[in-house]
Amino acid sequence: MRLCVAIGAAAAIFVGATGWASSAESDLPDPVVEVDSAPRQVTGLTAVAADLYSVDLSWDALEPTEAGATTLSGYLIHVDWEFVAFVPTSSTSYRIAYAREGEHRFEVRGVDLDNRFGEPAVLVSDAGRPDTRGPYRTPTLTSTTTDAGLTLTWAAIFDGSLSGYLVHRNDEFVAFVPAGTTTWTDPTVPAGPTTYHVRGVDQANNFGGAHSITVGGGDSVAPPAPSNLRVTLNGPVAGGFSWTATWDAVEDAPSETPSGLSGYWLAITVTDNMHNVFVPAGATSYTFDAPMVWGATAFSIDKNNNFSAGTYVGKAVHPTKWEAPANWRSTMVNDQIIFAWDLPTTAPQYGSEIVYFEIVANDGTVYQASADSRTLTLDDPWGTLRRTSYFIRAVDATFDASWTSERIFPHWS
Known part of the structure; x- marks a missing residue:
């Protein structure tokens, strides 16, 4: 038997054989829904x-x-x-x-x-930028003779795409050592001077510079430095410009037991970092892409890892950057400073037109002059402006500033 009791306007309460039951479902609060789902997966990357x-x-x-x-x-x-x-x-x-x-x-x-x-x-x-840069050169290479043969040990190369290391003996390939291993044993060492080379190779098959060691002979004389190093602009490419470094070939020929030339090491300063590359003997040029080049140094390396002195070419070349305005000068007449200048003598090969000139004081104050102006006059009745130095630069339509002129102090004519 079940008894139903109504108490005023209260909800009906049911009593069963075992006692009081719950109130009617219509009078319960809405259930609490747990929020436990993470954001959806991103698409369209x-x-x-x-x-x-x-x-x-x-x-x-x-x-x-x-x-x-x-x-x-x-x-x-x-x-x-x-x-x-x-x-x-x-x-x-x-x-x-x-x-x-x-x-x-x-x-x-x-x-x-x-x-x-x-x-x-x-x-x-690769975002349309294939990997064309080889791994860095391993900084150390040593050899140890044991009953098992001659063991080479080198320092690891830290390169996110490193595949492993190539080992050559007297310019002949003898082994590939996978990344993570930095030792290899040669069980059959030839009699007489033997030169080993270890270089990194990445997953895009780019080779790094070789670290070499000669066992049982070889010389300790560095080869001559490369001569006539030049860096030439080829033209625009996607995201920058193409350049070619060239130099004259070198022969490694010391008076006794020459090791032979291994190749050339190039250190090229591009934009804001250093681009290092090994070029094997027989080649006398290297082509690369960069927005601009600040300078380059070339070394010769023989098979006994003797480095020559470096040959440096240091003139910065920027395909879109104007030279500094020419003939930068100033005079003072009464209480006025008169600056004057000429157009840069050479326009950049791929630059845009000059839109104005900036005259910059040593304290950072900037004065502007139009593109067709060749003078700027500053009133200086209190003599404060003549106490600092000034330089001038041109600014083109892309708001890229030219190289800056030398600093000058105003002086009386």
């Missing part, structure tokens, strides 16, 4: 080369909120498994600066205000 050293990532936006999830906080960017940046929801793009050429693993995922991560969008791409 792309990678495009911004220049020779940067990659632009972009992706499709996630909705700020979605069913079962809290508000989206932003996006997490990883490159080659390493965290790079947090990007707020206001943006769906990010520039990866100083990403070396070649393939990288790009990853973008959403994160909400409860710090829950969505599944990442993953893209493995």
Whole structure:
């Protein structure tokens, strides 16, 4: 038997054989729904080369909120498994600066205000910038003779795309050693002087410079330095310009037991870093891409790892940069300073037109003059402006400033 009792306007309470039961379902509060879902997976991830050293990532936006999830906080960017940046929801793009050429693993995922991560969008791409740069040269190479033969040991090369090491004996390939191993044993060492070379090779089949050692002979005399080193601009390419370094061939011929020439080591300063490359003997040129070149040094290396003195070419060449305005000068007449200048003597090969000139004081104050001006007059009744130095530079339509002139102090004519 079940008894129903009504108490005023209260809900009906049912009593069963075992006692009181719960109130009617219609009077219960709405159930609490647990929010436990992370943001959706990011889609539409792309990678495009911004220049020779940067990659632009972009992706499709996630909705700020979605069913079962809290508000989206932003996006997490990883490159080659390493965290790079947090990007707020206001943006769906990010520039990866100083990403070396070649393939990288790009990853973008959403994160909400409860710090829950969505599944990442993953893209493995070279962003249109194939890897053309070889690994760095291993800094050390030693040999040890044991009952098993001659063991070579070298320092590891830290390169994200390193495949391994190539070992040559007297210029003949003898072994490939995978990355992670830095030793190799030769069980059959020829009699007489024997030269071993160890160089890194990456997954794009780019070779680094060789570290060499001669066992049982060889000389300790460095080869002559390369002569007539030149860096020539070839023309524009995607993201920069093509250049070629050239030099005269070198012969390694000391008076006794010459080791023979192994090749050349080039250290080229491009934009804001150093580009190092090994060029084997027989070649006397190297072509590379860079926005600009500040200078280059070439060394000769023999098979016993003797380095020559360096040959340096140091004139910075910038295809889009104007030279400094010529004949920079000043005079003073009464209480006025009159600056004067001429156009740069040489226009850049790929530059744009000059749109104005900047005269910059030592304290950072900048005065502008139009592109067709060749003088600028400053009133100086109190004599304060004549107490500092000034230089001039031209600014083109891309707002790229020219090289700067020398600094001068105003003086009476």
